[in-house]
Amino acid sequence: MSTVDMLAMIADERHRMAELIESLKPGQLLAPSLCEGWTVHDVAAHLCAPWIFGARRIVPAVVRHGFRVHRANAELVRELALDLTAEEIGRQLRMNAEFTFNPRLVSPLGQLTDLQVHGQDICRPLGLARDLVPERMLLSLEFLLGPRARGSFVPRGRLDGLRFIADDLEWAAGQGLLTVRGTGEALLLALTGRPVVLDELSGSGVAALRARIT
The missing domain is CATH 3.30.1050 (Nonspecific Lipid-transfer Protein; Chain A)
Structure with missing residues (x-):
């Protein structure tokens, strides 16, 4: 699997997520996701963290929480969810579909996995079907x-x-x-x-x- 192919998959998953998030109604965005303590809107906003916060904020947060990625994400996601509407999240995902974020802790495979899992975190509790590739x-x-x-x-x-x-x-x-x-x-x-x-x-x-x- 070449790096180019991997980045193309990540870009396509971001476009798919944009379509999904833009299709949701306000009540659906406020529903609990499969991520404990996070709403659907929180999960959607989290996907924009790599280019909004960047490695300079994400990596120190991961280190501060003993390399527990989920705890570091929880620290950062609330701010994003307050700042971004669903429409803005969709626009961000499309504009940054080809964004690369590859520190040692988050490989391209990690990014691909994150997008696939979080798509199901959103769809399953809402009763929405979403086929994975x-x-x-x-x-x-x-x-x-x-x-x-x-x-x-x-x-x-x-x-x-x-x-x-x-x-x-x-x-x-x-x-x-x-x-x-x-x-x-x-x-x-x-x-x-x-x-x-x-x-x-x-x-x-x-x-x-x-x-x-x-």
Whole structure:
């Protein structure tokens, strides 16, 4: 996978997110998302953080919170949500679709994964269908099972002893004897700690994964 191809995928996901956010009604924007403590509007605003805040504010926030990316994001997102309307968020995503933000802690694969997961964080609680691109899901699943996601996207220890199988993608990864099976989308959300999908999974490792997430 070339860098050019990866950046094109990220740009396309930002355009898709812009269309989604611009289509939402005020009541939908105020609804809780799958991100604990964040509304749909908060999640949407968070996607603009890389170019509005930049590495000079994001990286120190991550360091200040012990490299816990989600806690650093929570510190910054409230300000963005207050400043940006849904229309402005959509415009920002289109204008900056090709923006690159690649410090060591947030690789292009991390950005691609963030966009896919947050799209579902918005759509699932609103009862909206949103298809993910299989090729991109595969890239993100591989990223989440790899070392670069450990400690940021995936807490250390969550995946220990587990093997994950995406039945719709013909994909499997992980070193464990206990299996967790489901759709690629459900695994993507489970790996990033969304308990709403746990009942959609099957296999001998689901109980262990549930205990680690909840």
